[in-house]
Amino acid sequence: MKFETPATTNPIDQLKVIGKPTRRIDGPLKTTGTAPYAYERHDVAANQAYGYVVGSAIAKGRIASMNLDAAKAAPGVLAIVTAANAGKLAKGDFNTAKLLGGPEIDHYHQAIALVVAESFEQARAAASLVRVEYTRGKGAYDLAAAMGTAIKPQASFGTEPDSGIGNFAAAFAEAPVQLDARYTTPDHSHAMMEPHASIAAWEGDKLTVWTSNQMIAWSVGDMAKTLGIPKENIRFDSPYIGGGFGGKLFNRADALLAVLGAKAAGRPVKVALTRPLMINNTTHRPATIQRVRLGATADGKLTAVGHESWSGDLPGGGPETAVGQTRLLYAGENRMTAMRLAVLDLPEGNAMRAPGEAPGLMALEIAVDEMAEKLAMDPVAFRVLNDTQVDPEKPSRPFSQRRLNECMETGAERFGWSKRNPKPGLTRDGRWLVGMGVAAAFRNNLNGPSAARVRLDKSGIVTVETDMTDIGTGTYTIIAQTAAEMMGVPLDKVVVKLGDSAFPVSAGSGGQWGANSSTAGVYAACVKLREAVAQKLGINAADAVFADSKVKAGRRSAPLGDAAADGELVAEDMMEYGDLAEKYQQSTFGAHFCEVGVDAMTGEIRVRRMLAVCAAGRILNPKSARSQVIGAMTMGAGAALMEELAVDKRFGFFVNHDLAGYEVPVHADIPHQEVIFLDETDPTTSPMKAKGVGELGICGVAAAVANAIYNATGVRVRDYPITLDKLLDKLPDIA
Amino acid sequence: MKSFTYERADTPAAATAAFARAPGARFIAGGTNLLDLMKLEIETPAHLIDVSRLALDKIEATKEGGLRIGAMVRNTDLASDARVRRDYGLLSRALVAGASGQLRNKATTAGNLLQRTRCPYFYDTNQPCNKRKPGSGCAAIGGFNRLHAVVGASEACIATHPSDMAVAMRAFDAAVETVDAAGKVRAIPLADFYRAPGTTPHLETVLAPGELITAVTLPKPVGGTHVYHKVRDRASYAFALISVGVIVQRDGTGRVALGGIGYKPWRVEAAEAELPRGAKAVASGLLAGAKTTHENAYKLPLVERTLAGVLAQAKG
């Protein structure tokens, strides 16, 4: 099915199941510990051996020698895989550095060996006996120092490095009110709960990988390329994923090394990455240095909007697209944005929840707050005044739907924004300095082709199969809701099977495109199944009403299952897209409000309450959507207050490579959160009329916290995370 | 992890005797620190002597009017003991500011005192670290050292001792009771228990190999108002950037102990004489001779400010 014109009324609009707050259908499995996560799939292949990954001890250079004798002789050892004995391996399209390094080393903890043994403990003990001598090379690890060498990168994922309209330089120079400030955001780790983990088994030349992966088809393709075997010979299965946040979009060392280990050992092998390897072996959100320049008229109209961002990556990598939102978020006739990329020999940078927008808004939305203050305007009113209903760089192109102002105003009302003292540093609650902050949330909506297969059996059970993944987001449930709505059955008559590459190829989970795209694919397949049912029952598909597990047309009515009385009915289709996303700018919007307390003595910062108001198309399941947004708000608070991979600029690695050192918020950090979804549908996105929310929720949060800290203390910190050491010398005297 | 053998001791004498048979062994109590270190091969004992079930799990009154806390009393039980809460509130508060509920259920009094530093380079066996591998250098000096020591450090090591519990015990003038394989018992004031890093940062306490901690004693209660403020980037489940524990009497005299700034809980009795003159005077005495890096210099004003806040709170 091709989606080429805006959706009209369709069965989803009945909203009998869709749009209802619905508990996760996979919830009981997860809460009882019986959902089969990759590493614990003991039943899928007999005789599993354990692999333990050896990571490089240096960030850049060469392996001078590697002695495996002691490791090979250790108890229980079955095989050791290294680049020297693994045979020819290509690099996957989605990987910047090789997953199995050596003799060249590209980054710290790049995998250089896998030790396979009978038990995990034996593999780990033997891994420590692998003796490696290195020749250290000289690497670049300091973004600020490498800024001067940064180049204009190629377009990535369709995003050009530079953009502009009008004459920014002149308009900025002439603007009566100007802001020119520099902001930095650090490297971030996904820090999801479940580590990267895979089990691999070969049967002849057929390979099966049970893994934890967001993008099944991409990763099957990359595995085929890496090994030089046809992708038809590879099956990936990833039904449950304990979080990914972008860290599991691609194959990582666990998958490739399990595959190579299984080949070498001649039996199934399982590999999980340890927490330190998750941080230095896999991907992270790259640090940025950003410069924002804004020019406005005295009455607060933006006339010049400029945003530049510098980030680093390994050779062949890409930039953090931190200026993307600035191209679209506010009005202003003269604009420029630019991204520059330096070579850094740190572990590879890549997507993490709301790549681009998350760090971009951390800077832009402080800048907007600073500008409002210069203009003596309320920051909500300033944003509302500079709203745009068209793409500011291409004014002939409207937004499909944009209710940012309503988010702002609703939020201000609900949060009690009018109680905020615009003068910073004056509100006290005992020893706490109290402040409120606001920021806009913005994240583009992306759609991708997505296919599904639906089966109907004679008892009226509808089974959906797609290689779509549920990374903890609630995909199982919204897919079940979609099928239930389309086929007129209750939720418990729907079975959902995900994450198997044997199923039709979906959009996968990433870029907040999963929910709308994958359910649209299920919609397409269900339309086909409805036709097949009608035909089987001898009724006109156009007249058929699917409700209460029955199919009705005029006075005829038959149980749905009757259509499958003499054999299962199967329908498969893919939703594809025309050019609506080019004609209309499809984005999601929100407003984040935050109140913080700052201990006037110690500078400790504690969030007191948070509110998000989101406008993100139809909310398919308000319950799981809310979970997505509060989780994202929590992550945003982490980015504001504590999350930072500490770079050792001499040795070139992230030093705080465990969850004791890399702090993410705990419950005590997040006392109160509220989420409001504006009631809306966007008919240009798909027949579901939905968009993503999972990434919108993090966008702008950190800036709202930062702005609240400023309001509380009068201290403006432009370098994240905002920790007390950055406030201390500017807090009130203690005398 | 290196493979190791294991035995469980039933009496302190059996535990020390077992050590005498297997020098280089380690006692294991709650295991919450030692096991992590073994998995990372930072500690590689060939033999473990499990002391967790020794009958050292009682908190008893001493004839001097204080408390004897058995070495195997769990942090949770110690924090919630009625006598501790009433008479040694600072200890109870310091304990519950540490780790998490689950960890405190396992963690023991002795293990807590002997937990090792949280310096991230100590935890990464690829990096130079004099404490882990004597003579290899100190990666934290010149590296990421925002969390490191500002007092008492050396050219060889700038690690801190991470215990919260020990800070409160230091304020109470606690002593550590031990027994060795010869049955010799001694009481070591906590003030003398930890060794300055000097050129031998791998030697952390004055305990002899195989010397078993049996108890920690607290002298009789000193009254006063007790406040423990642990300063950290997140609200819970994080080690201290710094911590300040105070016991303040009505007349303005009192005691101050600090955590997170040195290789041991930091107390300078002479500085306490300045208490009536306020935080600044006390802090300057406590931090005399401090040496900071670009990243941890904030700890000095933070100590002073936190102390000021804590003193204000203690005054009520």
Ligand SMILES: Cc1cc2nc3c(=O)[nH]c(=O)nc-3n(C[C@H](O)[C@H](O)[C@H](O)COP(=O)(O)OP(=O)(O)OC[C@H]3O[C@@H](n4cnc5c(N)ncnc54)[C@H](O)[C@@H]3O)c2cc1C
């Ligand atoms: C995630 C995490 C967070 C934490 N956060 C904090 C925190 O915020 N504040 C804090 O103070 N602590 C914190 N801790 C540390 C925790 O308090 C210690 O791990 C715990 O107290 C150690 O006690 P244990 O009984 O488990 O010791 P073990 O791990 O069993 O032993 C530790 C050491 O003591 C030795 N030992 C044990 N018993 C004896 C004995 N009787 N005689 C001689 N030697 C002995 C062992 O040989 C070993 O060297 C944290 C730990 C973790 C893992």
Ligand code: SF4
């Ligand atoms: S500070 Fe001490 S523990 Fe840390 S690296 Fe240096 S020597 Fe090792």
